[in-house]
Amino acid sequence: MNEEYKREHVFGLDYGTSDFKFGPITLGEVPEVVENRGYFVDSSSLMSRLMGVRKEIVVGRDVPMFLESREELAKRMVYPMRNGIIPKDDERAWRVIEELTRYALEIFAPEDEDFQGFYAVASISVVAPRYMYERLFEVFKEMNRGRVLIRAATIIPQPLAVAIAHKTPTCTVVESGHGNTQVCPISMYPVRDAVIALNRGGDAANILTAEILKDAGYGDLAKEESLVRKIKEEIGLLPRNLSEAIQFAKSNPDKVRASLKIPGTRVKIDLEDLSWTRFLIGEYVFNPGHEIFQSYFARGMPRPGDVKIGDTYFYGMMDMAEAVITSVEKCPIELQPYLYSKILLSGGNFGWRIPRGLESVATTADLKSKEMLVEKGIENVEVVVTGDPKFSVWKGCIVYGYAVPIDYEWRWERMEGWMNVA
Amino acid sequence: MSRKKPRPRDIISTIYEEEGFYEVEHGSGPESGYFDRLVLSDGRREIVVGILSEEAFAARGAIQDALLQAEKLKGKFNGVILAIPRKYQKAVDENVLALHGFGLLIYDILGAEEVIPPKIREFDQAIMGEGHRPEERRIEEEELIRLRREFSRILKVLEEMETRLDRLEKEQNKLMARISGVESKIESLKRTEQRMEEAKAASGVINGGKSGSKSLPPYLVNNPWVEILSRRE
Numbered sequence: 001m002n003e004e005y006k007r008e009h010v011f012g013l014d015y016g017t018s019d020f021k022f023g024p025i026t027l028g029e030v031p032e033v034v035e036n037r038g039y040f041v042d043s044s045s046l047m048s049r050l051m052g053v054r055k056e057i058v059v060g061r062d063v064p065m066f067l068e069s070r071e072e073l074a075k076r077m078v079y080p081m082r083n084g085i086i087p088k089d090d091e092r093a094w095r096v097i098e099e100l101t102r103y104a105l106e107i108f109a110p111e112d113e114d115f116q117g118f119y120a121v122a123s124i125s126v127v128a129p130r131y132m133y134e135r136l137f138e139v140f141k142e143m144n145r146g147r148v149l150i151r152a153a154t155i156i157p158q159p160l161a162v163a164i165a166h167k168t169p170t171c172t173v174v175e176s177g178h179g180n181t182q183v184c185p186i187s188m189y190p191v192r193d194a195v196i197a198l199n200r201g202g203d204a205a206n207i208l209t210a211e212i213l214k215d216a217g218y219g220d221l222a223k224e225e226s227l228v229r230k231i232k233e234e235i236g237l238l239p240r241n242l243s244e245a246i247q248f249a250k251s252n253p254d255k256v257r258a259s260l261k262i263p264g265t266r267v268k269i270d271l272e273d274l275s276w277t278r279f280l281i282g283e284y285v286f287n288p289g290h291e292i293f294q295s296y297f298a299r300g301m302p303r304p305g306d307v308k309i310g311d312t313y314f315y316g317m318m319d320m321a322e323a324v325i326t327s328v329e330k331c332p333i334e335l336q337p338y339l340y341s342k343i344l345l346s347g348g349n350f351g352w353r354i355p356r357g358l359e360s361v362a363t364t365a366d367l368k369s370k371e372m373l374v375e376k377g378i379e380n381v382e383v384v385v386t387g388d389p390k391f392s393v394w395k396g397c398i399v400y401g402y403a404v405p406i407d408y409e410w411r412w413e414r415m416e417g418w419m420n421v422a
Numbered sequence: 423m424s425r426k427k428p429r430p431r432d433i434i435s436t437i438y439e440e441e442g443f444y445e446v447e448h449g450s451g452p453e454s455g456y457f458d459r460l461v462l463s464d465g466r467r468e469i470v471v472g473i474l475s476e477e478a479f480a481a482r483g484a485i486q487d488a489l490l491q492a493e494k495l496k497g498k499f500n501g502v503i504l505a506i507p508r509k510y511q512k513a514v515d516e517n518v519l520a521l522h523g524f525g526l527l528i529y530d531i532l533g534a535e536e537v538i539p540p541k542i543r544e545f546d547q548a549i550m551g552e553g554h555r556p557e558e559r560r561i562e563e564e565e566l567i568r569l570r571r572e573f574s575r576i577l578k579v580l581e582e583m584e585t586r587l588d589r590l591e592k593e594q595n596k597l598m599a600r601i602s603g604v605e606s607k608i609e610s611l612k613r614t615e616q617r618m619e620e621a622k623a624a625s626g627v628i629n630g631g632k633s634g635s636k637s638l639p640p641y642l643v644n645n646p647w648v649e650i651l652s653r654r655e
Contacts, residue, residue, distance in 0.1 A: 028639050164647045188650060395641045402642060403651035405613075416654065 006406050009151070011118035012397030013104060014158070015097070017081045017125075017178035017201060018348065021394040022104035024118065025402065031394040032107065034060045038096030040076045057099045082203075083179040084125030085309050086132060098139045105149040117144070117151030117422050119406070121397035126157035126175075126182045126190060127197045127312040133415070141421045152418040154401070154410065157192075159184035161396025162346040166386055170335075171342035172328060174369075175393075176285070176349035178202045180314060183327040185339050189414075194330035196323045199314035200288065200304040202349045205232055208284045208293075211301050212277045218269060227262065231269060234260050237362045238282030238352035240371070242290060245361040249276035255357050279361075282352050286368055287319040321372035343383040345369060346392045350385050430473050431460055433534045434505055434527060438462050443469070456484040457491070461499070465570050466563055469501035469540060471527065476507050485513065492524055501540035503527055511537070610655060 007025070014021040016036055023031035038057045080086050080093035087093070109115065122136060133155050140153040159173035163186040175182045181198035185191040209232040210222035221227055235258040239245035249256040258278055259270040271277065283290060288304055297303045304316035315323065328339045350365035363371075366383040373381045386392045410419035435445055446468065447461040456478045460471040472492055478484045488504060495502045503525035506514065511528050516538055519526050525540025642648065 025639075029641070164645070164651075165641050167641070167645045167647065169646055169650060395639070398639075399642055399645055399647055400651060403648040404654050405652060408654045 003406060005116070006119045006151075007402050009115075009118050010398055010401030011105070011108070011120045011150075012394040012401070013101065013120060013122040014161070014393040014397060015081050015100075015122065015124050016158075016347075016393070017084055017180065018079075019390065020100050020104070021391060023394070024108050025398050029388075029391070029395070031391060032104070033390070034100070034103075035063070035079075036081050036100065037063065037077055037079045038099055039063050040078065040092065042076065055099075057095060059096065059099045060103045081124075081179070083199075083309065083314075084177065084182070085128055086135075088131050088135075094135060094139070097136070098142060101139055102143060102149075105143060109147075109149050117148040119401050119418070120150045120153040121401040122153065122155045123158045123161045123393045123397050124155060125177075125180070126159050126184045126192070126195050127180075127309070127314075128157075129309075129311065130412075137419055137421065140419075144422055148422045151422045152406065152420045154404070154416070154418050156397065156400055156416075157184065157190050158182065158393045159195075159346075160186060160190045161393040161400065162344055162386060163396070164399045165392040165395035166344055166384075168342055168344065170338045171344050172324060172339045173344045173346060174320070174324065174350075176201050176345070176347040178348075181320075181323070181347075181349070183323045185327060185331050185335075187331075187335055187338075191331055194327050195312075196318075196327040197312050197314045198304075198318060198320075198323055199307050199316045200285070201347070202229070202232075202285075204288065204304055205236065205281050205285050205349070207301060208296065209236065209281055211296055211299075212271070212274065212280070213269070215277070216269070216271050216274050221267065221269070227267075230262070231260060232281055233351070234258075235269075235271070235278050236281035236352070237278045237355070237358065238286070238365065238368055239279040240361055240363045240368070242279060242283045242292065245279040246276050246292075248361045249279065282362075282368075285320070285349060286365075286372065289317050289319055319372065320369060321376050321378075324369070324373065325376060325378065337380065340373070340378055340381050343369065343373075343381065344386055345383060346386045348390055428531060430475065430505065430529055430534075431458065433529050433531075434460060434471055434473065435462070437527075437534050437536065438469075456481060456487050465566050467500040467542065469503060469525075469542075470495050470499040471503045471505050473505045474507070474510075476510075479507065479510050479513070489524075493522070496523065496543075500544070501525060501542045503536075503540045505529055505534070508535075613655070 010025040012021070012023060012025075012031060014031070018036060019033050020036040021031040021033050038059045040056060041058055078092050078096050080090070080096045086097070105118065105120075109118070120140060122140075124132060124136070136155055137153060140150050143149045158175050158177075159182055162173045162175055163169070163171050168186075170187050172183065172185050175184070176198075178201050180201050183196040183198075185194045206225065206228050210228050213219070213222040213228065213231065221231075237245075253273065253275065256278065257270075257272070257275045259268070261268045280292065284293060293301075306316050307314045318326070324343065328336050331339060345365050352363070352365050352368075354362045354364060364385065366385045369383045370381050373383075388395075404416075404418065406418060408417045410417040431448060442464045443462040444464075445460065446463045448459070450458055456474065458473040458475070460473060462469050462471065472488055472495070474484065474488055478488075492502050492504060502523070504514070504519065505527040506529075508528045508530040514526065516526055520538050523541035523543070524538070525536065526538040528535050528537055
């Protein structure tokens, strides 16, 4: 194996909390994307018999074809990376990861004899414990049972991949996925001791959206997670200032009114006089401590709690700016100005848009973060929402695999390098 | 841990070493089976110590034999001393020994003690043997003293040279370590340079996507991480 072979066979695997992005370097800028989930098939079901399915799990694009009743869905559908961390003994989740990995590799593995395995670069949460690395390497070894699909593999934390994809060696990465948010300063290496994790991500906003739908009379739809997520993405707004935005919405109901038709269905959603609640969805991601959310908590909406998973503490209610400051202040003082001067927001949870006519009250994630940091006394702040936030991590994986020499072997003390799995 | 019991000979030598004497010879007396003989010299004079052990005292006639042998040794050495175990000190009359010019030492495992110093005699021509004139004897003694001084000086020079050699060896080891560090850095720089060249050469090889474009994707072009990561080792 030489460097040239490796560079042509780098394969990125981004195990996101919601989506799994994968593909070889030859894909260029856009990887393949499937939901990070697996469906445990009922072998007695009509569909599986018709399709002649022998597999225990279905992953990827075929999943919708096997779905059964909603009750079955809850039992059989497994989202392995919901919090970025898979419990050590959650065998169903690990089976899904194994199946997804095989699915990804087999799509792209060439049949020709010259192919001797990919150089796989996987990316997982920066707070993932060591056992996840160990288990993932085992999964990679397992891939080579029939034919060699992976020559060597490595695993990098998602924030590092984001910094690499955005060509920034010194920065603070805020990666917010479905289940959690990680704040990680980077200075050539991830500063692991300064990582701050929040126990909320896109799912927190989904939960609030479901509550808003219930209040608006769409309680039956609120149970379907993927639909709720879609509604959130379509109608959710991030306010510059929540109180002013609500006042504006109540004074200008027509400008803020949200109405949405779900394509291919008869479902139409109209929030009518509750359209002001659109601003709550974005605010909740950045600042769940705002007093307005108390009424939702009082009515039973789960409050994002502080939890400890492995060795990592996940804060539930800490606001986004506070999380950045707490993380940066764990780094040497000399480094701190550089970390504030380049803050990268990455992940689907930062994709807030400003609809026409609402420029005075709605904002984007970068502007909101900057304002919150300035309010807390931080100067010379530059916040950037990464372009293609969904694919940043995968791109970072590709660059990492492309650049790191094949003779740089995996070292547990640094959590870096290639592990030969063939 | 057990400690070895000190020998009478070592105990006795110790007190004379302090006066500049060193051991020249040791062994059983050729004429006597009752005592050990220890010959000491300071380069100019030679003294002999007849050591009677506890076992010897058990033999009848051992003291008489020892005294007779000691009398004979008077003619050969500048001083004659009898060494006896401390617990048999009363078995000999110190005044008689002193009258005849013998020295007396008592010893036990804790140490030795000189009870009567020996009478030191200067040899005349007869003692030195035939052919040794007084001038010659004086010259030999002076030569001996000079040689001893030279010997001490040479020893000092040797010690100094040994110290300097140690220091040089340490410096050499340090230099060797530094040289191997520099060599490995040069080697690593060479490897990095080679990788960078390979990376440049490979940039035309990688397809930019399904379209079949020959250029690298934008996130790889001018990315400082490529250089940073290619130096990982």
